[in-house]
Amino acid sequence: MTREPIFDEMWGRAQGLRTPYQELGNWFDGEDPARLRAKKREAEELFRLTGITFNVYGRDEAEERLIPFDIIPRIMSGTEWRKLSRGIEQRVRAINQFLYDIYHRQEIVRAGRIPAEMIQNNDAFLPQMCGVNPPGGVYTHIVGIDLVRTAEDQFYVLEDNARTPSGVSYMLENRETMLQMFPELFQRNRVRPVQSYPTDLCRSLAACAPAATQGKPTVAVLTPGIFNSAYFEHAFLADEMGVELVEGHDLRIVDGRVAMRTTCGYRPIDVLYRRVDDDFLDPLNFRPDSQLGVPGIMDVYRAGGITIANAPGTGIADDKAIYSYMPDIVEFYTGERPLLENVPTWRCAEEDAFKYVREHLHELVVKEVHGSGGYGMLVGPTATKKDIAAFREKFEAKPANYIAQPTLSLSTVPIFNRTGLTPRHVDLRPFVQVSPQGINITPGGLTRVALKKGSLVVNSSQGGGTKDTWVLED
Amino acid sequence: MLGRTANGLFWMYRSLERAENTSRLIETGQRLALTRLGDSDDEWRPVLQAAAMDQGFEAAHDSLTRDAAIDWMLRAPGNPSSVMSSVNLARQNARQVRTALTEEVWEATNGAYMAVKALLARKVSDRDLPQVLAAIRQRTALVRGATHGTMMRNDIYDFMRIGTFLERADNTARILDVKYYVLLPSAMSVGSSIDNVQWESILRSVSARGGFRMAYGNAGSARDIAAFLILDRRMPRSLAFCVGKILDNLGYLINDYGMRNEAIDHAEALAADCLHAEIDEIFDQGVHEFLQDVLTRLALLGRQIEIDYRFSE
Numbered sequence: 001m002t003r004e005p006i007f008d009e010m011w012g013r014a015q016g017l018r019t020p021y022q023e024l025g026n027w028f029d030g031e032d033p034a035r036l037r038a039k040k041r042e043a044e045e046l047f048r049l050t051g052i053t054f055n056v057y058g059r060d061e062a063e064e065r066l067i068p069f070d071i072i073p074r075i076m077s078g079t080e081w082r083k084l085s086r087g088i089e090q091r092v093r094a095i096n097q098f099l100y101d102i103y104h105r106q107e108i109v110r111a112g113r114i115p116a117e118m119i120q121n122n123d124a125f126l127p128q129m130c131g132v133n134p135p136g137g138v139y140t141h142i143v144g145i146d147l148v149r150t151a152e153d154q155f156y157v158l159e160d161n162a163r164t165p166s167g168v169s170y171m172l173e174n175r176e177t178m179l180q181m182f183p184e185l186f187q188r189n190r191v192r193p194v195q196s197y198p199t200d201l202c203r204s205l206a207a208c209a210p211a212a213t214q215g216k217p218t219v220a221v222l223t224p225g226i227f228n229s230a231y232f233e234h235a236f237l238a239d240e241m242g243v244e245l246v247e248g249h250d251l252r253i254v255d256g257r258v259a260m261r262t263t264c265g266y267r268p269i270d271v272l273y274r275r276v277d278d279d280f281l282d283p284l285n286f287r288p289d290s291q292l293g294v295p296g297i298m299d300v301y302r303a304g305g306i307t308i309a310n311a312p313g314t315g316i317a318d319d320k321a322i323y324s325y326m327p328d329i330v331e332f333y334t335g336e337r338p339l340l341e342n343v344p345t346w347r348c349a350e351e352d353a354f355k356y357v358r359e360h361l362h363e364l365v366v367k368e369v370h371g372s373g374g375y376g377m378l379v380g381p382t383a384t385k386k387d388i389a390a391f392r393e394k395f396e397a398k399p400a401n402y403i404a405q406p407t408l409s410l411s412t413v414p415i416f417n418r419t420g421l422t423p424r425h426v427d428l429r430p431f432v433q434v435s436p437q438g439i440n441i442t443p444g445g446l447t448r449v450a451l452k453k454g455s456l457v458v459n460s461s462q463g464g465g466t467k468d469t470w471v472l473e474d
Numbered sequence: 475m476l477g478r479t480a481n482g483l484f485w486m487y488r489s490l491e492r493a494e495n496t497s498r499l500i501e502t503g504q505r506l507a508l509t510r511l512g513d514s515d516d517e518w519r520p521v522l523q524a525a526a527m528d529q530g531f532e533a534a535h536d537s538l539t540r541d542a543a544i545d546w547m548l549r550a551p552g553n554p555s556s557v558m559s560s561v562n563l564a565r566q567n568a569r570q571v572r573t574a575l576t577e578e579v580w581e582a583t584n585g586a587y588m589a590v591k592a593l594l595a596r597k598v599s600d601r602d603l604p605q606v607l608a609a610i611r612q613r614t615a616l617v618r619g620a621t622h623g624t625m626m627r628n629d630i631y632d633f634m635r636i637g638t639f640l641e642r643a644d645n646t647a648r649i650l651d652v653k654y655y656v657l658l659p660s661a662m663s664v665g666s667s668i669d670n671v672q673w674e675s676i677l678r679s680v681s682a683r684g685g686f687r688m689a690y691g692n693a694g695s696a697r698d699i700a701a702f703l704i705l706d707r708r709m710p711r712s713l714a715f716c717v718g719k720i721l722d723n724l725g726y727l728i729n730d731y732g733m734r735n736e737a738i739d740h741a742e743a744l745a746a747d748c749l750h751a752e753i754d755e756i757f758d759q760g761v762h763e764f765l766q767d768v769l770t771r772l773a774l775l776g777r778q779i780e781i782d783y784r785f786s787e
Contacts, residue, residue, distance in 0.1 A: 226569050239573040249787070250478050261477040263629065263783040264731050 007151050007411045008423050009074065020075040020472055023188045028072075028421070036416060039181055040071050046177050068465035069174060070415040071181070074426060074447040075189075078474040084147070084155060085430070085441045087339035090330060092143050092432050092439055095162055095317045097333040099139035102316055103129045113328045118321060126278060126313030128285055132302050134311045135210040136436040141273070141309035142201070143432040144168075144445075147340075149411040156343045156408065157326070158427060162318040163310060164275050168431050169233040171446045172197060172240075174468040190473035192443035198240030200433060200440055201273075205309055207435035209270045212257060212305045217270040220244045220260060222251075224276050224292045234275050248276070251294040258297055258306045271307040272297075278312045320369045320403050321347065343408060349400035357404040358396065361388050364404045365456075366395060379456060381407050410456055413467065415449060425450045427458050428469065444469035477784035479571050480633045484785065486567035486583070487637035490614050493560035493590075495645040497610040499525050500547050502649075502679035504603065506672065507540060518543035524652040527555055544603070549594045557610055561590045574630050578620040586613035629730050632723040636779060639723075643716035644772050649676055650703055651765040673699050680711045700761060701753035713768060714749040720775070721745060727783075735782035740775040744768070 005013055010021045017025040047069055076084075101107050102119060103126075109116050119125050144165030146158040175194050179186060202219055209217035223234035225247050238245035250260050251269070259266035274281065280290040285298040300306050316322060322329075324345040330338040346353035346364075357364060361380050368376040378391040395402055412423035430445030447467040448458035458464040503521035518540055522528040530553055531538070531546050550556045554563075565587040568580060575583075590613060593606050625631050653676050673696055677683045680703065689706065690698045706712045724738045748768055756764045780786070 235572050244476055244479075245573055246476065247478070250476050252787075261784050261787065263475050263477055263480045263727075264733065265784070 006409045006423070007149065009149070009411050009413045009426075010421075010423075012152070020077045020080075020470075024073065024075060024185065027185060027188060033420060036071065040416060043069055043071055043177050043181055046180065047173070050173060067170065067460045068451060069177065070449060070451075070465050070467045071178075072414055072416050072421065073178060073185075073468040073470045074413045074428070074449075075470045075472065076444070077472055078192075081443060081471040084340075085443075087155070088145050088430055088432060088441055089439045090334055090336065090339050091145060091157065091160070091326070092140065092434060094326075094330040094333045095143065095160060096137070096139050096434060098329050099162075099311070099314055099317055100137065101333070103132060103313065108329065108332050111332065113332055114322075114325050118325070119316065122316060122319060122321070124313070124315035124319045126316075128298060129311070129313035132311075133304075134208075135304065135307045136208040138208050138309075138434050138436065139311040139314050140317070141205060141208060141311075141434055143434065144429045145340075145432065147428045147430070148343075148408060149426075149428075150408050151411075155340060157340050158343060159320075159323065160318045160326070161429070162314045163277070165429070165431065166230050166233055166275075167429060167446045168197060169236045170466050171431065171442070171444070171469070172236075174446075174466055178468040189470065191470045192473055194442050194444055197431065197442050198237060200442070201237070202241040202243065204433040204435040204437070204440060205271045205273055205307075207437050208307045208309065210304050210307050212268075213270040218243075218268065219271045219273065220246045220269045222246055222248070222272050222274040222276055224248075224280070228275075230275060237273075248290075248292045248294055251297075253294070253296045253300055256300060256303065256305050258294060258300050269306060271309060273309045278315065281308070281312060320367055321349070324403060343405045346404040348395070348402040348404060353404070354399045357399075357402075358392075360404075361392060361395070363407060365407055366391065366402050366404045369401050369403060379407065382454070382456070407456070413447070413449065415451065415465070415467075422453070424453070425456050425458065426467070443471035475574070475629055477786065479574055480629075480783045481780070481785035482567040482571035483574060483630060483633040484637035484779070486564050486571065487634045488641040489560045489564035489567065490583075490586075490617055491638050491641040491645070492555055493557045493564065494611055494614040495642070496525055496547055496555065496557050496560065497607045498679045498681070499649070500544060500603075501607050502675045503543070505675050505678065515540050515543075520652045522547070524648045525555065526648065527553060530554075541597075545597060548598060548606075558590065558594050561587050561610075561613075576620070576624040578624045579617065582613075582617040582620040586617055589613050627726075629727060632727050632730070633783075635723045636720055639716040639719040640772060640776050640779075642711055643713050643720070644769065646680060646703055646711050646713055646716065647765050647768050647772070649679055650700065651762060651769070654700075654761040654765070676703075682709060682711065685709055697753055697757065700756070704756065705749060705751070705753060714745075717741065717745050717749055724779075735778075737775060737778040737782045740771065740778050744771045744775065 007013060010018060010025070012018045044066070047066055098108065106119070108114050109119060140162045142165060144161040144167065146161065147155050148158050149155050171194060205219050206217040219241065220243050221234055221238040221241070223231055223245055225231065228234070235245055244260060246260050251258055252261070252266070253259070254266045254268070257268035258272065259268045276292050279287045280292040282293050282295060282298040283290045284295045297306065297308070298312070301308055323342065324347050326342050327338045330336070346357050348354045348357050357366065361378065364380045366378040366380070378387065380388065383391070410425040410427065413426050414421035415424045426447050426449045428445050428447050431442050433440040447469040448460070448464050449467055450456060450458045450463070451465045452463055455463070499521055503518055507517045515538055518538060519528065522531050522543055525547060527547060531543065534546070534552055535542055546553050547556055549558050551559065553559060565583055568575060568583045572580060590610060593609055598606050621634060625634070653672060674683065677686050677699065682702070686694060686699065686702050689702060689708070702709055702712065704713050707714050707718060709715055721738070721741050724741055728734050728738060748764070748771070
């Protein structure tokens with residue numbers, strides 16, 4: 001890949017504001033930086049308060065979980081978004097069809113488009129799901145597709161989060177904060193709302209209720225408990241949806257249904273939005289030492305007594321080794337050319353790829369196939385010689401554990417700091433809801449931003465922050 | 475509502491009430507000691523007994539000193555009913571039931587926890603003790619106020635109230651029992667000046683001096699005070715008042731859920747057998763025996779509520 005100059009979403013490559021940022025730019029020029037700095041502090045205080053009041057933290061603990069928030073929104077035009085969302089919809093549809101196929105006839109393997117061992121030897125593949133028909137045919141009720149941009153018209157999918165994507169509470173909080181802090185910006189721009197996410201989610205989940213449901217479906221959120229790092233989001237979503245937040249020990253199997261212990265006895269749950277990993281879901285069927293799940297829930301599930309969202313075993317679709325096959329997957333199931341591109345990927349399990357990657361570590365991003373959170377990866381161009389040497393040892397010992405990608409020149413969006421507006425690299429995680437009634441994509445999503453100059457790692461555990469993300473009505 | 479949620483609400487409010495009552499008891503102990511009616515360290519034994527903290531204290535200490543008693547009641551992590559442990563437990567339960575609480579109630583509870591933790595970070599000096607005790611009560615009062623002002627009157631509220639009044643009734647019964655059984659086991663000293671000071675302290679410990687004067691004037695007898703704290707339905711810490719509230723809230727739950735449970739039978743029996751009596755009957759029966767009976771019934775009632783509403787498996 002030839003290195004192009006970095007694309008800034010506010011300024012483009014030339015000087016001059018890009019259209020979606022016109023109003024924001026005018027507003028910013030009229031603002032006193034001192035006032036904005038005060039506002040920025042105010043925003044941080046708001047977040048801390050939300051941490052304390054919304055959730056379950058003390059001041060010190062809220063400090064810890066505080067993900068830096070930047071006040072400059074990331075803005076997309078309606079046209080850009082429509083294009084993007086068509087691609088996302090296509091991809092999510094293909095992922096669901098892929099999952100159905102993988103757990104049924106495996107036509108895609110028979111057709112020779114994916115090697116059988118990629119599935120059979122994959123830890124994310126759950127044999128217990130073979131032949132199971134999830135209610136409504138939906139596997140991934142909630143998906144987060146991670147996107148990056150490199151040019152005006154060039155987006156790439158970095159990762160498909162098809163298990164239990166998190167971060168949606170930040171998307172909602174970020175918007176709430178912006179509305180409180182800068183109401184005037186929302187008068188000058190017609191920003192598509194995101195606040196209906198929880199209501200939409202509840203409706204979408206209810207539409208996936210199993211056949212055993214009687215009357216209005218009962219939805220509940222399953223959390224590992226208050227010590228889980230995402231408990232905030234679990235409580236937030238349950239609260240916003242107006243459903244119970246349950247833990248494993250609130251549940252048991254009663255008359256072939258999964259039921260929660262209420263003050264009036266056991267009540268069946270129809271749809272369980274679980275934020276507990278597959279392994280911990282059912283000690284009888286998976287990890288026997290799990291205290292977080294419900295013994296026997298998989299048997300109820302297989303018998304059509306409950307909807308588990310997302311379905312167990314969806315991890316096979318967002319596995320990093322499978323990722324490289326996504327263009328084939330999209331084409332195979334939709335019969336269409338993929339609208340969203342994959343980042344070109346070398347599968348280091350393949351001899352030629354391994355040889356190439358070994359010679360080019362300094363210019364590639366190398367990731368562990370099963371890693372997440374930005375750990376265990378090498379960003380060649382910014383790594384020191386020592387880093388590369390250390391990584392090389394691990395890499396050459398087990399090449400099949402790795403995939404490699406070119407370093408993309410990720411787009412930037414300015415953040416507001418001491419020196420004013422400064423470009424920083426961003427990615428985007430739109431949130432997608434799937435039900436038999438259709439695919440619903442919340443306009444925008446969560447923009448993560450690498451706050452360190454030049455850094456490409458946006459993960460909050462590695463110094464990333466977030467921005468409000470706007471899709472304009474146009 | 476989840477049984478676990480009901481459990482969390484119930485214990486959140488029991489713990490808050492306990493923290494408040496313990497701080498009242500310490501104040502009473504301090505007063506009794508300051509009036510120097512006897513060996514001042516020994517004044518703390520009945521106070522510990524009233525709080526049902528005497529056994530734990532003795533297990534952890536060789537001898538009883540005033541400082542050790544106060545520290546045990548206020549801060550000791552080894553004492554599950556110390557103010558710090560109670561406030562901590564209240565907050566832990568509040569975390570568990572966060573989605574059932576309004577933002578104001580959560581904030582007040584979390585605020586109480588943070589404030590009390592700061593106040594009790596070190597041993598409290600004599601000079602600071604009155605302010606610290608007052609601050610504890612103010613903090614719990616804020617939670618009560620937020621609860622009153624912002625919570626829906628539904629089953630969530632019912633479990634909060636039941637926890638509050640069960641704990642309060644328990645506390646009032648214990649304070650009275652200490653007065654009758656421990657402080658003055660012999661009937662001889664009834665009416666003595668020591669007796670009067672002690673009664674005054676008891677009234678203070680439940681913030682009832684003014685109320686008592688309003689109801690009985692300045693010349694109230696010990697029997698009047700007992701009647702006031704046991705039977706007077708106007709007095710918000712009397713046994714009759716607390717049990718009345720428990721009955722009300724259990725009744726609302728029955729209406730709400732459309733099913734009757736055993737707990738209400740226990741509560742009704744308690745009210746009918748014990749709290750419709752005349753004070754003279756109670757004195758004839760023996761106040762200590764009467765109060766022990768009430769305490770046992772309160773414990774059984776609490777247990778039955780936990781079973782009826784499936785607090786745990």
